[in-house]
Amino acid sequence: MYDITRGALRLCVACLAVVFCAVLPPARDAFCSTNATAPERLTITIGGDLHYPPYEFLDALGEPNGFNVELSRALARVTGINVQIRLGLWQNMREALDKGEIDVLQGISHSAERAQKIRFSDPYTTVEYSIFAREDSPMAASLADMAGRAVLVEEGGAMFDMLRRFYPRISVSPAYNHENALRRLAAGHGDFALVSKTAGKYMIQMNGLKGIRPVGTPISLERYCYATTPDKEQLLELVNSGLEMLKANGTYAELCEKWLVVPEPDKISWADVFRYGALILVPLLLILVGSLVWSRMLQRKVAERTHELQLEIARHLEAKKELERKQKVIIHSDRMATLGVMASGIAHEINNPNGTMLMNLPIMLDSFEDALEVLDVYYEENGDFLMGGLPYSRMRNEIPQMLTDMMEGAQRIKHIVHDLKDFSRKGEQADMERLDMNHVVEASLRLVNNAIRKSTNAFTLSLGSDLPPVFGSSRRIQQVVVNLILNACQALPDTSRALTVATSYDEGINAVTLQVIDEGVGISAKHLDNITDPFFTTKRESGGTGLGLSVSAGIVKEHFGALDFESTPGKGTTVTLSLPAMTDDSEAGAASASTGPQPDGARI
Numbered sequence: 001m002y003d004i005t006r007g008a009l010r011l012c013v014a015c016l017a018v019v020f021c022a023v024l025p026p027a028r029d030a031f032c033s034t035n036a037t038a039p040e041r042l043t044i045t046i047g048g049d050l051h052y053p054p055y056e057f058l059d060a061l062g063e064p065n066g067f068n069v070e071l072s073r074a075l076a077r078v079t080g081i082n083v084q085i086r087l088g089l090w091q092n093m094r095e096a097l098d099k100g101e102i103d104v105l106q107g108i109s110h111s112a113e114r115a116q117k118i119r120f121s122d123p124y125t126t127v128e129y130s131i132f133a134r135e136d137s138p139m140a141a142s143l144a145d146m147a148g149r150a151v152l153v154e155e156g157g158a159m160f161d162m163l164r165r166f167y168p169r170i171s172v173s174p175a176y177n178h179e180n181a182l183r184r185l186a187a188g189h190g191d192f193a194l195v196s197k198t199a200g201k202y203m204i205q206m207n208g209l210k211g212i213r214p215v216g217t218p219i220s221l222e223r224y225c226y227a228t229t230p231d232k233e234q235l236l237e238l239v240n241s242g243l244e245m246l247k248a249n250g251t252y253a254e255l256c257e258k259w260l261v262v263p264e265p266d267k268i269s270w271a272d273v274f275r276y277g278a279l280i281l282v283p284l285l286l287i288l289v290g291s292l293v294w295s296r297m298l299q300r301k302v303a304e305r306t307h308e309l310q311l312e313i314a315r316h317l318e319a320k321k322e323l324e325r326k327q328k329v330i331i332h333s334d335r336m337a338t339l340g341v342m343a344s345g346i347a348h349e350i351n352n353p354n355g356t357m358l359m360n361l362p363i364m365l366d367s368f369e370d371a372l373e374v375l376d377v378y379y380e381e382n383g384d385f386l387m388g389g390l391p392y393s394r395m396r397n398e399i400p401q402m403l404t405d406m407m408e409g410a411q412r413i414k415h416i417v418h419d420l421k422d423f424s425r426k427g428e429q430a431d432m433e434r435l436d437m438n439h440v441v442e443a444s445l446r447l448v449n450n451a452i453r454k455s456t457n458a459f460t461l462s463l464g465s466d467l468p469p470v471f472g473s474s475r476r477i478q479q480v481v482v483n484l485i486l487n488a489c490q491a492l493p494d495t496s497r498a499l500t501v502a503t504s505y506d507e508g509i510n511a512v513t514l515q516v517i518d519e520g521v522g523i524s525a526k527h528l529d530n531i532t533d534p535f536f537t538t539k540r541e542s543g544g545t546g547l548g549l550s551v552s553a554g555i556v557k558e559h560f561g562a563l564d565f566e567s568t569p570g571k572g573t574t575v576t577l578s579l580p581a582m583t584d585d586s587e588a589g590a591a592s593a594s595t596g597p598q599p600d601g602a603r604i
Contacts, residue, residue: 043082044235046072046226047102050087051177054202054259055107058087067259068107071124074251075242089176091156103232104239109158109222113165119230121239123223124252125260129159130197130214132182137191141216146170152181152193158222159194179203186212194219198260347417354417357410365403372396416446431473434582437503437512438463440474444481445501448489455489458498467505468581470512472559477579480552480563484516484575487548491520491573511561511578522569531565 048056048068056066064085076083086102087093097105097118109127110120131140140146147169153160155174163172173190175181181193182200186209193200197214204212226239246252379385379392387395441463445452452459470477488499497519506513523531532553556563560580567573 041080041082043084044103045084045086045101046104046106047086047088047093047096048106049090049093049177051179052090052107052196052199053206055196055199056087067125067255070255070259071246071252072106074246074255075239078245078249078251079238079242081238090154091176094156097227097229100229103228104235105227108225108227110225111158111161113161114227118227119233119236121226121236122243123225124243125224125256127199127222127224128197128218129194129220129222130200130218131216132185132193132195132200132212133191133215134185134188134212140192143167143170143219146192149191150189152185152190154178154181154195159220162220163194179207182209182212183207186210350413350417354410354413358407358414361403361407361410365400365407368399368403412446431475432471433474434469435472435474435477437467437470437477437514437579440477441481441501441503441514443474444478444485447478447482448485451486451489452499455492455495456497456499457495460498460500460502462500462502464502464504467503467512468583470559470579471582472579476555477559480555480577481514483548483552484514484577488516488518488520488573488575491518491522493521497572505581506578509578510581510583512581513579514577516575516577517572519572522571522573523565523567524569528565528567532563 048064051057052066054066056064056068059065064087069085069087072083072085075081086096088096093102093105096102105118108114108120110123114120131146133140138145138149140149143163147167148171150171150173151163152173152175153163154177157178160172160174163170173184175184175193178195178199181195182203184190185193193212195203197218200214203209226236228235243252375392375396379396384391384393386392387399390398441461445461485499485501492499498517499519500515500517502515502517504513504515505511532549553563556577556579562576562578564576564578565573566576
């Protein structure tokens with residue numbers, strides 16, 4: 001009876017193929033042979049999702065694989081047609097079917113809405129869709145519970161169509177496939193994901209996704225079919241017949257067992273465990289005792305060699321990292337040197353016209369004062385008159401003040417340009433000298449005065465009196481002070497927060513200290529130990545390079561000083577710069593420091 005049925009099915013398939021070739025329009029004659037003596041087999045293209053394991057996906061070699069793929073190839077064998085499998089993004093495959101770029105779409109859920117545009121084969125399996133949630137997701141056991149929540153769904157899939165049509169209160173967040181939806185859910189995006197329960201558990205296990213799981217009972221049981229456009233509906237007859245044949249010959253059951261059934265572990269009684277354990281352990285123990293000494297010796301030698309290799313690898317990695325760090329520092333130093341040359345050139349160009357103003361403004365003031373006697377006589381004889389569009393009686397006192405303000409402004413420009421030129425010059429050992437820390441701080445403040453005024457309305461400067469001098473490069477220390485103040489300004493969230501700069505002398509460590517105290521956002525404890533590392537920054541998105549504090553720490557180290565940070569997130573940060581004070585006993589040491597490097601022990 002089985003053979004008769006199978007033969008009848010094959011005959012039916014052959015007849016359908018002949019009918020299909022006869023009814024196809026001329027534009028599709030490429031599917032059927034026109035040579036009666038050498039008929040060609042029908043070739044169709046079947047599309048599917050490129051990443052929907054275990055149903056369909058691209059394997060490690062980039063080849064189509066999975067339950068749907070093997071089922072389609074089995075259909076090709078029993079129906080005598082050629083099948084080309086084409087996998088891509090599901091939404092693209094839906095569009096490819098509509099455009100006629102593929103003939104049949106595999107693994108599509110049947111729905112009344114879709115049936116208005118495409119034709120479906122008989123269902124060949126069912127797919128349970130479940131709600132997947134994180135541990136911190138809200139409680140939800142049904143679609144109604146997810147109203148107002150963000151739900152990740154594969155764009156163009158059955159759940160995507162259903163939610164858009166019947167559940168407008170759910171915020172649909174499209175994903176390009178099921179795995180993308182699960183990965184985004186695990187990363188904290190959205191509240192839930194609607195994914196096939198079988199595929200979802202498979203993807204979670206294969207990709208090691210943590211903290212997500214299916215919750216509640218399945219919310220939808222979808223009929224899984226093949227589909228095509230109405231003009232190729234004859235293909236579904238071949239598909240339906242082939243499915244019947246695969247179910248009859250057992251191939252369908254084998255594919256289900258291979259891809260869709262997760263085998264339960266066999267249960268073994270404790271008696272069997274002890275019996276089989278004894279049969280296995282006794283020979284193993286005998287072998288183990290005989291090889292123990294030999295293996296120990298090998299393990300010792302392998303461990304020694306492994307340790308040597310690990311040390312060698314660690315040395316090479318450290319050397320590589322150090323080389324990369326130095327290369328980055330060299331590149332940045334070269335850029336800063338170029339910037340210094342540009343700054344010096346700009347300062348020179350500003351000095352020329354500013355010098356003209358400084359030279360001419362005193363002459364103009366003297367000239368106006370000389371002309372006052374004549375102008376006063378004219379005023380007494382003829383009354384008030386206009387000067388520059390304003391009454392002379394007013395301009396007589398304002399013009400001297402205006403000229404005086406202009407001279408003071410030009411002098412300020414001169415000081416700022418001088419400070420800028422000093423700041424842009426690279427410090428060298430020849431620059432080392434006795435320094436007044438208060439003068440260095442005042443020069444630095446002139447450079448950053450504009451940034452301070454924009455950042456805070458509560459700036460306080462406290463300069464200690466009778467500070468002992470320090471020995472160092474004014475330009476290099478000034479660079480450190482500028483970096484610390486600019487960092488403090490950038491940490492202030494609004495202008496109501498305070499910024500304080502203070503100098504003092506610490507007798508306990510014989511050091512001159514500078515404290516920059518801000519009421520900014522603070523630094524988290526996990527970052528405090530890394531803030532002076534080269535290229536470490538928490539402001540990368542706003543243009544930070546992570547080199548300011550690193551360069552500053554290097555300069556402080558060159559001056560045998562210390563740079564300490566104390567911070568409370570949300571309350572502010574205190575940075576303390578300490579430099580050795582020069583005393584009578586340290587004069588000789590300062591002189592020797594200017595001629596060569598000092599040992600590491602000569603620090604605060």
